[in-house]
Amino acid sequence: MVESPPGADTPLVSVVVPNWNGCELLRECLDSVHAQTYAPIEPILVDDGSTDESAGLVASEYPKVRLVRLAKNRGFASAANAGMRAATGDILALLNNDAIAEPDWVAELVAALRRHPEAGSAASKILLQGSSGQIHSAGDVFRRDGTPDSRGVWEIDDGQYDDEAPVFGGCGGAVAYRRELIESVGGFDERFFMYCEDVDLAFRAQMSGFTCIYAPRAVVRHRLGASAAGAMSAYLCGRNFVWLLARDVSGASWRRQWPAFAVAQLRIAADALRHARQPSARARLRGQIAGLMSAFGLIQDRRALGSRRRVPESYLDDLLT
Secondary structure (H helix, E strand, C coil): CCCCCCHHHCCCEEEEEEECCCHHHHHHHHHHHHCCCCCCEEEEEEEECCCCCHHHHHHHHCCCCEEEEECCCCCHHHHHHHHHHHCCCCEEEEECCCEEECCCHHHHHHHHHHHCCCEEEEEEEEEECCCCCEEEECCEEECCCCCEEECCCCCECCCCCCCCEEECECCCCEEEEEHHHHHHHCCCCHHHCCCCHHHHHHHHHHHCCCEEEEEEEEEEEECCCCCCCCHHHHHHHHHHHHHHHHHCCCHHHHHHHHHHHHHHHHHHHHHHHHCCCCHHHHHHHHHHHHHHHCHHHHHHHHHHHHCCCCCCHHHHHHHCC
């Protein structure tokens, strides 16, 4: 049962839906936003330079949705930032255009944040649409080998992730941030384009003392790969995994874990070479190389971020799974 928030403590929630050429996905997504049991909600769709009929559909069929139109496709991170800048809510919720939120999704995120005032964000339970309860994410984790992952990914949801608990971060496809967090640490780093931008933000949030709470009853169903897949996603993951290591991982973690980091990257490269006939495998390898070639600038970022750290390095090291 969702808690009924008292009138004096009912923050405006801005639900931001980044979209690029997702016209065929939008009705189910936006209908699920309109069906939320929580109020007040400010729905915002950011059209990221789409060439399909996305903007026209929103303008004609969803007049209550605020439409932000960008001139060209600059990626999920940029579109999400544009939506959060346009938002007026105290809580900024992101929802993928290929996701469908359960009616109590927003209410459960708000309730979790109310119960945990120390948390700057709340992660959703994301299930795969059309599967028999297969989990896509029960919060993000960052492993001791330097690779990001989704907690519970590919497992069947059998109640093993039904407890409210602190997690490293929330998947950007269905997450809520307090405005205070975004104003304090900034939004997504738009250089990431898409993939891992949420992990980078989680690092910066944790470094500044903002924890993340997992809200197991805030459920979203995701059509995996409907909005992005293939060689481009493989390239970006290959590059952005390296960027996370360079930009976000603390010196203490590097000193303890660098052999595991190296082994993990070599394993990823070896797997790509074994499947080199596949375009996505070759793209993953190109991404790793691009990440290594551009890592120096991000190492400089890490030093600047470290100077603003409000928690001990040991705390960040303990977050690794």
